[in-house]
Amino acid sequence: MLRQSQATIRDVARLAGVAPATVSRVLNRSGYVSERTRARVEEAIAQLGYVPNRLASSLRFKRTGTIGLVLSDVTNPFWTTVARGVEDAASDHGFNVILCNTDESEQEQERYITVLLQKQVDGILLVPVRSAPKPVEQIQNQGVAVVVLDRRVPNARVDVVRCDSFGGAYRLVRLLLTLGHRRIAALGGPEGVSTADDRVAGYRQALAEVGLDRSAELIFRGPFTQACGYEMAQRALTLEPRPTAIFAANNFIAIGALKALRDAGVRVPEDMAVVTFDDLPEGLVVEPFLTAAAQPAYEMGQQATELLLARLAGRGGPKPQDIVLPTEVIVRRSSGTALARSGA
Amino acid sequence: MLRQSQATIRDVARLAGVAPATVSRVLNRSGYVSERTRARVEEAIAQLGYVPNRLASSLRFKRTGTIGLVLSDVTNPFWTTVARGVEDAASDHGFNVILCNTDESEQEQERYITVLLQKQVDGILLVPVRSAPKPVEQIQNQGVAVVVLDRRVPNARVDVVRCDSFGGAYRLVRLLLTLGHRRIAALGGPEGVSTADDRVAGYRQALAEVGLDRSAELIFRGPFTQACGYEMAQRALTLEPRPTAIFAANNFIAIGALKALRDAGVRVPEDMAVVTFDDLPEGLVVEPFLTAAAQPAYEMGQQATELLLARLAGRGGPKPQDIVLPTEVIVRRSSGTALARSGA
DNA sequence: GTTCCACATGGTACCGATTTCAGTATATCA
DNA sequence: TGATATACTGAAATCGGTACCATGTGGAAC
Numbered sequence: 246m247l248r249q250s251q252a253t254i255r256d257v258a259r260l261a262g263v264a265p266a267t268v269s270r271v272l273n274r275s276g277y278v279s280e281r282t283r284a285r286v287e288e289a290i291a292q293l294g295y296v297p298n299r300l301a302s303s304l305r306f307k308r309t310g311t312i313g314l315v316l317s318d319v320t321n322p323f324w325t326t327v328a329r330g331v332e333d334a335a336s337d338h339g340f341n342v343i344l345c346n347t348d349e350s351e352q353e354q355e356r357y358i359t360v361l362l363q364k365q366v367d368g369i370l371l372v373p374v375r376s377a378p379k380p381v382e383q384i385q386n387q388g389v390a391v392v393v394l395d396r397r398v399p400n401a402r403v404d405v406v407r408c409d410s411f412g413g414a415y416r417l418v419r420l421l422l423t424l425g426h427r428r429i430a431a432l433g434g435p436e437g438v439s440t441a442d443d444r445v446a447g448y449r450q451a452l453a454e455v456g457l458d459r460s461a462e463l464i465f466r467g468p469f470t471q472a473c474g475y476e477m478a479q480r481a482l483t484l485e486p487r488p489t490a491i492f493a494a495n496n497f498i499a500i501g502a503l504k505a506l507r508d509a510g511v512r513v514p515e516d517m518a519v520v521t522f523d524d525l526p527e528g529l530v531v532e533p534f535l536t537a538a539a540q541p542a543y544e545m546g547q548q549a550t551e552l553l554l555a556r557l558a559g560r561g562g563p564k565p566q567d568i569v570l571p572t573e574v575i576v577r578r579s580s581g582t583a584l585a586r587s588g589a
Numbered sequence: 590m591l592r593q594s595q596a597t598i599r600d601v602a603r604l605a606g607v608a609p610a611t612v613s614r615v616l617n618r619s620g621y622v623s624e625r626t627r628a629r630v631e632e633a634i635a636q637l638g639y640v641p642n643r644l645a646s647s648l649r650f651k652r653t654g655t656i657g658l659v660l661s662d663v664t665n666p667f668w669t670t671v672a673r674g675v676e677d678a679a680s681d682h683g684f685n686v687i688l689c690n691t692d693e694s695e696q697e698q699e700r701y702i703t704v705l706l707q708k709q710v711d712g713i714l715l716v717p718v719r720s721a722p723k724p725v726e727q728i729q730n731q732g733v734a735v736v737v738l739d740r741r742v743p744n745a746r747v748d749v750v751r752c753d754s755f756g757g758a759y760r761l762v763r764l765l766l767t768l769g770h771r772r773i774a775a776l777g778g779p780e781g782v783s784t785a786d787d788r789v790a791g792y793r794q795a796l797a798e799v800g801l802d803r804s805a806e807l808i809f810r811g812p813f814t815q816a817c818g819y820e821m822a823q824r825a826l827t828l829e830p831r832p833t834a835i836f837a838a839n840n841f842i843a844i845g846a847l848k849a850l851r852d853a854g855v856r857v858p859e860d861m862a863v864v865t866f867d868d869l870p871e872g873l874v875v876e877p878f879l880t881a882a883a884q885p886a887y888e889m890g891q892q893a894t895e896l897l898l899a900r901l902a903g904r905g906g907p908k909p910q911d912i913v914l915p916t917e918v919i920v921r922r923s924s925g926t927a928l929a930r931s932g933a
Numbered sequence: 934g935t936t937c938c939a940c941a942t943g944g945t946a947c948c949g950a951t952t953t954c955a956g957t958a959t960a961t962c963a
Numbered sequence: 964t965g966a967t968a969t970a971c972t973g974a975a976a977t978c979g980g981t982a983c984c985a986t987g988t989g990g991a992a993c
Contacts, residue, residue, distance in 0.1 A: 251731065251732060251979095253978090253979055253980085254979065254980060254981095255979080255980095263942075263943085264942065264943045264944070265943090265944095265979090265980075265981090266942075266943065266944075266945090266980095266981075266982085266983095267941085267942060267943075268980095269980060269981055269982090270941095270942090270981095272980090273981085275981090275982095276940095276941085276942095276982095277939080277940050277941050277942080278940095278941070278942085279940080279941060279942090282941080282942080294730055294731070296703070296706050296707055296731055297707055297979085297980075298648075298707070298709060298978090298979050298980070299707040299708050299709070299980090300644055300647055300648045300653070300708070300709050300978090300979075300980090301648055301948085301978070301979035301980045301981085302979080302980050302981070303644055303948095303980095304642075304644045304645055304648055304948045304949065304950095304978090304979085304980080305947075305948050305979085305980060305981050305982085306948085306980085306981075307948075309644070311687075311708075318673075319663065319669055319672055319673060319676075320666075320669055320670060320673050320870070320872075322664075322666065322669075322873065325663055325664055325666075325669050326664060328663055328688070329662075329663055329664050329690065332663075332688065332689075332690055333690075341687055341689075341704060341708070342687065342688055343655075343685055343686065343687055343688075344672075344676065344686055344687075344688045345676075345685075346673065346676055346677075359640070360685060362640050363640055363641055363642070363643040364643050364644070364655075364685070365642060365643065365644050386638055387595060387638070387640055388595060471872050497872065500872065500873065500874075500875055503875040504875055507875065507876065525873065526664070528664075528815050528841065528844065529666065529844065529869065529873060530844075531844055531847040531848055531851065532851065595949095597948090597949055597950085598949065598950060598951095599949080599950095607972075607973085608972065608973045608974075609949085609950075609951090609973090610950095610951075610952080610972075610973060610974080610975095611971090611972060611973075612950090613950060613951055613952085614951095614971095614972090616950090617950095617951085619951090619952090620952090620971085620972095621969085621970050621971050621972085622970095622971075622972090623970080623971060623972090626971080626972085641949085641950075642948090642949055642950070643950090644948090644949080644950090645948070645949035645950045645951085645978085646949080646950050646951070647950095647978095648948090648949085648950080648977095648978045648979065648980095649949085649950060649951050649952085649977070649978050650950085650951075650978085651978075
């Protein structure tokens, strides 16, 4: 049994005393095969432990049954959940997923896209590092289907599946306003990433509606990382007068901010209310604490995959779709209760 | 530019006025090509936006540059981190990773292994659902390299990279004993999974050394899930006399247990000390609380990948390796301070 | 008794890149 | 001058599976 190098369809055919074409018919249940022949072929297959080479068939058929998933970092539970939704949906349709982490690097993104195209994936789910349309066009020019996940790409004709960043942020900030907060710091994500921009825009809109739009000093921007959340929160604490609430643009930023507040001896929510985009999966937290705008991450992955596979099947209409899933604001302790009004 | 169906090496050759073989030489920098020809070919490549078809080359070369990663569930931060280690190491060597979630189902495992073999992956990293050697042999019989991750497979000749489950559990329970605990419940993982079995064995060993080996009623077994942790903790609370400490066999079980304790009004660590296998990534937790045996998950993924790639390169010696990485016990608040002795 | 069709099987040309092998042209050396 | 090496290029076989076409049965219909 050792080192038994792969049996081919020709080996099976020889052993069964038939032509390769007949074996192929048995394998794919296509065309006519008599019962006796089928049995002989199947025995030969079992005897040789034959496993069809999908590379060869893909080369011929021009379909690999594989899609690429290009995202920033599977270490983030949000992306993990998205990836799981993608995998499940793909698996349901007999597709496999090649996973690629860009770490928000355009170079890595470019490299991975090229590799996926070379591997002849049937489609690509892309979380674009920047809003530039180039990567999307690169894929489309090769005749490969692409669906953009999570982020908008303004100047590309492409399907997008994302969540309502603007609305979620808007409602979170509205909540803080309702509770009486007037100085609310925004710890935003990187400029040029649509989710980050949209969340800041939602924040601004909520403030503008109550006549509080001159608050540039309260807005911080930086990568979606814990380290940056920590640092932005520290800087927010030095403002005069000190903000009474913080809006964090994603879960990592929020966790970093909470650590900064803890280290500075600032109590949440007593001294500082905190709300955030992205919930942490229920399974990871003993005592949910953060008031958050939860995104349906799993569904996003699932729907993006369904859309991609529909495109592969030639369905879905001619126009690119922009599917926006709702975000749900979950109120917990970190946002606190109504503020005892003092000024403003 | 639309729908421009893939250019082949022949199209490039035609445009450049050379033979396909020459284009291939340019692409792979193999053999002689004159400067003038190379320039002409490269221009044709750029003009057509030619992307080589790796399927064809893999078929010929019998190497796909792809490895499969079969694990239970990427939603668990432990596996996420492992997956990241795998991806990074693979990427460093120009390999891609196909991700497969088995959800601890043998059927899914079987299905995925078959798919990966058909796709002619160069190697497979397998977190086996059960200890049976069959899946491993199935892979080896096809002449495909395999490294087992995280778990032992007793009756197979195969490389394994795992963590010291026995030692970690042993040291966690020793810690509880040192603090004065004598009734320690074990919330174990599923029987037949080596990590679960080893952790329970470590627990038993620590107890046996202080003459406390008759404690079968204190041992619970079940899947590595939060729901099961919740349920096992509930049952542990009904024991008479009630245990003073809980040893959880992984992070999900621990979280479930903590929820059960909270719901029952049992304070940690005042009323019940808790220790667990698996740490939660620092980035996900604001205030680390659980005393845990942390596994070097990233390194495990990385080293398993390095070993697999070494095997592919024909290195690594003839004998299967069993690489055991150390676990580190991190003492935090959940284990509490020394117990005020009452009985025992 | 021919015609026709469903059933059954084999031969072969692809898919696209690579890699011998063979062949040509130019330079180098005895 | 002839022999030999070096630089360069092309034709064709190959990887394994599949689709298409051709061929060959036997039985039913007319």
